[in-house]
Amino acid sequence: MINKIKEALNKNKDVYAWEIKTVESKSNQLFLIKNYIEQLRDVSTVSYTVKVYNLHEINGERQLGLSLITLQHNEKNIDARVEAAVEIAKYSNNIPWEIYAGGDYYYDKSSVSDKIVKDRRGLLFEFFDRYKAMEAQIKPARYSSLELFATMRDIEYVNSKGVNETDKRTSFEIDYVVLSGNDAKDMECHNYRKVVFPEMLDFEAEIKKSAKYATDSLNARLPKSGIYPVVLMEEPLEDLFSPLVFQTSGRANFQKQSMLKLNEEIIEAAEGDKITMKSNSSVKNGLKTAKFDEDGAPMQDFTVIENGLFKKRWNDVRYAQYNKEDHTGSFGNVEINSGNMSMDEFTEGEDVVYYIMSFSSFMPDPISGTFGGEIRHGYEFSKNGITPIKGGSVSGSIGESFKNIYLSKEKVLRGEYMGPKAVKFKKLNLTGE
Amino acid sequence: MNKLEFIKGIYPIIKEQIERLNKKFYYSYFLFENETGLDVIKQGRQEHISEHPSVFGGVFSVYNGKYFVEYSFSNIDKENIVSIVDKILSDVPIFNMKHRVPEEVLGEKHFKTEQKIPLDSIKLEDKIAKIRSQNDYIAGKDERIKNVINVYKENFIFKAFISANNFLTQDITRLDRVIQIIVSDGKSVKYNYDGISKQGGYEHVDIPEEIIEKTVKDAMKLLSANKIESGFYDIVASPEVAGLIAHEAFGHGMEMDMFLKERAMGASYIGKQIASPLVTMYDSALEPGESGSFYFDDEGMPATKTKIIDKGILVKGMTDLNAAMRLNAERTSNGRRESYKRKSYARMTNTFFAPGESGKDEMIASVDNGIYLIKGGSGMEDPKNWGIQIECLIGEEIKNGALTGKIYSPIFITGYVPDLLKSISMVGNDLEISGLGYCGKGHKEWVKVSSGGPHIKFKTRLG
Structure with missing residues (x-):
């Protein structure tokens, strides 16, 4: 199929450059309600995404047009589809850039679980058995639902400059809800985790922790309103630094969506720990660990923020040329430095500290850097002891709240985040009682 | 071949496979989906004009008395369809029925969104010209506007549902129009957005002037926005x-x-x-x-x-x-x-x-x-x-x-x-x-x- 597409692209004189990305995906999925099967699914798909480039002139200026087509496995009219894509590309006018031409070394990354490759359905039922075995151990909590996804993807990238690379990636997702309580008062804890290697996920520990959170929530109350020290742990950490990833990108710079300036402090008058942020595309079990990026270029490790200073912008192929800066490739897993304090020290000298493990939703705004969320599960640490909290909200912004940020010594890898296991904000706005 | 002709072409094969499945299972159906579209997106000096990534594939769903089992696949040719059904028949167990599956009997029906001005009656260059001129117009309203993202998306969503009792198709057309305005006063960057998403045709292309004015004004106001007291x-x-x-x-x-x-x-x-x-x-x-x-x-x-x-x-x-x-x-x-x-x-x-x-x-x-x-x-x-x-x-x-x-x-x-x-x-x-x-x-x-x-x-x- 790829040869047929290449043939159609190469014989069309109006095609300036092209890229083909083939993704063959096989996924098995198991859905449970309480402890019975609701549905079993088997998914097999192949897609061919073709980018077609056309170079043309408008008023004497060279312009590059890009058009994208998705071809099916048994596509009958490849020539006509390519022709149509070229015609569309002739209409779009962009400052020209050259697609990736290769020449860099590709490292083989560890991003394949043999268990997922060999027996996905068997793996799902192995987890189902482990789930059933845990049921008695989590009382008084009980199960609500569980969803399991085991997916394998074979990816091939080819372009008109001779780059041709393949990669295999796997993922395993668990998405479950545990309940605790009775008819009068019943609480839940939802947990979603995605990993590359199912064997690196401590499933039993996750379930036990969720059962504890659900049961603790039965005695939860609202946090106080005001400005308090707040420690974020677990789920919120996965997205906390996402505005910094966007703001340090060549795209944000070119599109005038970033206020950050190279070689300047990312946070003015910071009093807490200074942040170092790296792109890590090699760590085992990182969701962004991969051999190559969307441009077919090798994924690299690099530092964008060092000790609070914006050192290097990251640029994919297009924006490296637009910004006239180094090409780094896409951003990998977000690696943040650890700090000097242990998590135990976060409560020292404080009357009250709030620990938050999950929000209803936590999506910091990439452009403005503001963030906030309703508290799903957390604890208040005070002289009176440890009290579960639920409800109310936290709000802040990267620019202000990061002035007093403290990073724990302890580290964690979660999704595409690797860094401090806990992050303390000395002052954060809480809305509660 | 259009989407309706395509599904009518494979309908006899699917119908035959549904009959095979119903000999073993209590209920089965097939859902086919083909979503295509056109994107015209202008973002400052950048333009993206393209088909948008299409969705093409189908799913067989069977009820075995205890739970549903589904096989989803993108390769919709006769040989693959038959081999998927062979696999379902051999791999999926059958149990005594715990619940009856309720289904409305509609027979054969084909539905289509009405487009007052059909999207394919307007030339691509006219659509692009409209988006470009609107971007220039908005960008020129205030020097604090740093970027305008203008989105025009045509969506053609075709679905077919085939069971023992029904052969239904729907061909839905939707037009999405969004403007996002990014503003800065040198101290911070803020944005505002608005738009329209309606089923129908080109009659929905214009975002009313009062919405554009309000979106720009509110974006400016955000530059001096206050933090609310809890x-x-x-x-x-x-x-x-x-x-x-x-x-x-x-x-x-x-x-x-x-x-x-x-x-x-x-x-x-x-x-x-x-x-x-x-x-x-x-x-x-x-x-x-x-x-x-x-x-x-x-x-x-x-x-x-x-x-x-x-x-x-x-x-x-x-x-x-x-x-x-x-x-x-x-x-x-x-x-x-x-x-x-x-x-x-x-x-x-x-x-x-x-x-x-x-x-x-x-x-x-x-x-x-x-x-x-x-x-x-x-x-x-x-x-x-x-x-x-x-x-x-x-x-x-x-x-x-x-x-x-x-x-x-x-x-x-x-x-x-x-x-x-x-x-x-x-x-x-x-x-x-x-x-x-x-x-x-x-x-x-x-x-x-x-x-x-x-x-x-x-x-x-x-x-």
Whole structure:
């Protein structure tokens, strides 16, 4: 199929450059309600995404047009589809850039679980058995639902400059809800985790922790309103630094969506720990660990923020040329430095500290850097002891709240985040009682 | 070959395979999906003009007496279809039937969205010219505008449902138009957005001038926006924010797959007062032109309108096939999938509060000290405990019955849903439905929905 597409692209004189990305995906999925099967699914798909480039002139200026087509496995009219894509590309006018031409070394990354490759359905039922075995151990909590996804993807990238690379990636997702309580008062804890290697996920520990959170929530109350020290742990950490990833990108710079300036402090008058942020595309079990990026270029490790200073912008192929800066490739897993304090020290000298493990939703705004969320599960640490909290909200912004940020010594890898296991904000706005 | 001709071409093969499956299983169906479209996106000096990534594939679904088994695949040729069915017949066990599968018998029906001005009657260069000139026009309005993102998206969503009793197709056309304006005063960067998402044709291409003006003005106001002081406020919410409340408050909580999972407090409150008597709320896939509408859902159920709350009383919920079957509940057209690759769940369509009798000005005049919530953002459900979280992009201060021009951003609404809904003291006589958004189940399974309502007045906690 790829040869047929290449043939159609190469014989069309109006095609300036092209890229083909083939993704063959096989996924098995198991859905449970309480402890019975609701549905079993088997998914097999192949897609061919073709980018077609056309170079043309408008008023004497060279312009590059890009058009994208998705071809099916048994596509009958490849020539006509390519022709149509070229015609569309002739209409779009962009400052020209050259697609990736290769020449860099590709490292083989560890991003394949043999268990997922060999027996996905068997793996799902192995987890189902482990789930059933845990049921008695989590009382008084009980199960609500569980969803399991085991997916394998074979990816091939080819372009008109001779780059041709393949990669295999796997993922395993668990998405479950545990309940605790009775008819009068019943609480839940939802947990979603995605990993590359199912064997690196401590499933039993996750379930036990969720059962504890659900049961603790039965005695939860609202946090106080005001400005308090707040420690974020677990789920919120996965997205906390996402505005910094966007703001340090060549795209944000070119599109005038970033206020950050190279070689300047990312946070003015910071009093807490200074942040170092790296792109890590090699760590085992990182969701962004991969051999190559969307441009077919090798994924690299690099530092964008060092000790609070914006050192290097990251640029994919297009924006490296637009910004006239180094090409780094896409951003990998977000690696943040650890700090000097242990998590135990976060409560020292404080009357009250709030620990938050999950929000209803936590999506910091990439452009403005503001963030906030309703508290799903957390604890208040005070002289009176440890009290579960639920409800109310936290709000802040990267620019202000990061002035007093403290990073724990302890580290964690979660999704595409690797860094401090806990992050303390000395002052954060809480809305509660 | 067009999409309808394609599916009619393979219909005899699918029908034959359904008959084979029905010899072993209690129920089976096939859903075919082919979504294509055109994107014209202008973003400052950059342009993206292209087909948008298409979706093409199908799913066989069978009920074996205990649970459903589904095989999704993208290779829709005869040989592969037969081999998938062979695999289902050999691999999937059969059990004694625990639940009867309810299905409406419709026979053969083909549905298509009416386009007053067909999208294919307009030349591509004319569409592009409109987007380019609009971008230049907006960008020239103020030197603080740093970038304008202008989105034009044509969506052609074709689905076919084939079972022993039914052969249904729907060919839905939707046009999405969005402008996002990025502004900076050198100290910070802010943005605002608005637009239209309607089923139909090119008649929906123009974003009204007053919406563009307001989007630009509000973006500028955001540069000097204040942080709101935490506390309880009297609120007047715009139809957009009211829609978000409808969606998050009692939308998700009445998706009845959540009843099976014991995740919805609403299950114990059917027939009880949970909101002010001024509140009536619907979910309806039947609303003409709205982006969450369709003719049948992804499990072959013809479109329905469900009254969820009637004058403050919780009436009934929305079902997918599995929930209707296991709960022995009325089937509604809410069985929806992100695509053929994903499972269907009970999902909302167009969710909105019904209008009342008050005018917007009357509502603002009745507030001594409060906030007019103008622009929504995102929200999250908590059906188990009736918590609510909504992020609003823009709110304006109300003092002594008048808007002061003082802007707050962002604003987070949190609280207990029945408290909020019972505090509704005025319901506007207007009704607007906005369909720009997508809705997730938890943090995934995105489907197109709309939400809306009239202006509403209530009390809640802001932070």
